[in-house]
Amino acid sequence: MTFDPLVIRKDFPIFERSIRDGKRLVYLDSGATSQKPVVVIEAESNFYRNHNAAAHRGAHQLAEEATEALESAREVVANFLGGAVDEIVFTKHSTEALNLLAYSIGNSPVGNRFHLQAGDEIVVSEMEHHANLIPWQQLAKRTGAVLKWFEVTPDGRLDLSNIDGVITNRTKIVALTHQSNVLGTINPLTDLVKRTHQVGAIFILDACQSVPHMPVNVGALDIDFLVFSGHKAVGPTGVGVLWGRANLLDELPPFLFGGSMIESVTMTDATWAPAPRKFEPGVPNMAQIVGLGSALNYLTAIGMQKIHNHEIAITEYAISKLQEIQDLKIVGPVDMNLRGGAVSFTLGDIHPHDLGQFLDNSGIAVRTGHHCAWPLTRKMGVPATTRASFYLYNTLADIDVLFDGVRDAQKYFG
């Protein structure tokens, strides 16, 4: 099947509407959240219409069907990532998944391999989203561990000139993003993972910006934990995924306590169900989880490599066009080596918020601000940027509209 974004767009009902008095929707904000194909919307709705009951509870047919739907989705996610079914934990979003890890690690008693003490080190980078920075920063404060980080070079790459100096024998956790949500940079993981394991630490990958956009296989990457968000991968909001190696999930203590995560309970004590159940207290977001299963099936049918290739082509075109514009400065790599489909830029003295508002008036949706990565925008020496991010439904024509919009904005504010 050939890849045609114009055919793909027909699967997404939102592209049938218009924006700001009849403009065509040019949606360049998939890095924030993706649009949803009709199969996902229907999967979610169908669950409520036909199968709604509390999964893993109840002795009736609907509860059986709800359980089956939930567990089928888990299998889809496991196959999508190349993990085992019991290694998939559903959370509310990837932010919760990262907090789950940080709190569970913080709860680990002496003798547990995750136990942290003063002087242990946690390694992140300057290009982390707040969701993969603050949980570790605060965990370090709570435990007396030391937070260290890889710096970012002026061209928007991780400075990996001294891996062995940053990841040391004291390192317990390395938590890095796979692809920067601001710069578009894809980080090379092989040496980082190797060094992490060499010192006996665990490697946590924030894959929010990679799993929706390229083939990602947890086995091939040899990582220990991975998180991603359903809503960035054409799935519903309200569902995130934590994947962890079975033996690590087994040793990691739970974070949230309550119903369904237990093995046995007395008035004074409790024991835990095996993973993934011990990390999933409360009735899960079943309809959304079912919708995520449908979303990943949809992406798989199209082909993750094809989606990635398409985004690379769009990004390359966008970078070459944007660079033609006077005073426009791309914040992040301009070469396509290890680079994904998020392009941030500044435009002379025109503030990103004003540019974003102007583009919106032409039907173009972009993100403006610091993109929940404030230390990174500070490091890059800009108060804020405008970001265009691409997905399977974007076309080269979208880039042309963006190009014209940016030039018109220069005339308007000039």
Add this chain to the structure above:
Amino acid sequence: MQLDNLYQEVILDHYKRPQNKKLSANYDAQVHHVNPSCGDEIDLNLTITDGTISNISWDGVGCSISQASVSILTDLLIGKKIDEAYSIFDHFVALMQSKGTVSGDEAVLEDAIALAGVSKYPARIKCALLGWMAFKDASVQAQSKSKLD
């Protein structure tokens, strides 16, 4: 164009030629406010003399709406009695929160009336209010300080 309701000429003028955008050496209160959703920042110095706002100066980075709004504020409030300034403040905040249902009183708001269009863009209301909230904060601090003196 619809956008012209938002970006009135007065706003772009204040953005390009901001008033009182140089922090004074002396002040009764100095505040730093940020808009965490977009990273806009403002420092504002305020001096109150005998119940009258004798000086407001500021520095900051941000979009045209946030920068113009604080520039307009300084023009409007310097020289006003503190009670009168608060009345203008309340007028302005009500206008911003009106979702476009209120046109505002130009006799009270003067150039600030040009920001009326902002109320139809919910994401920009915080931009327009950044400097005003900084002013309110500074004025409270300045007055509590003068009570202590």
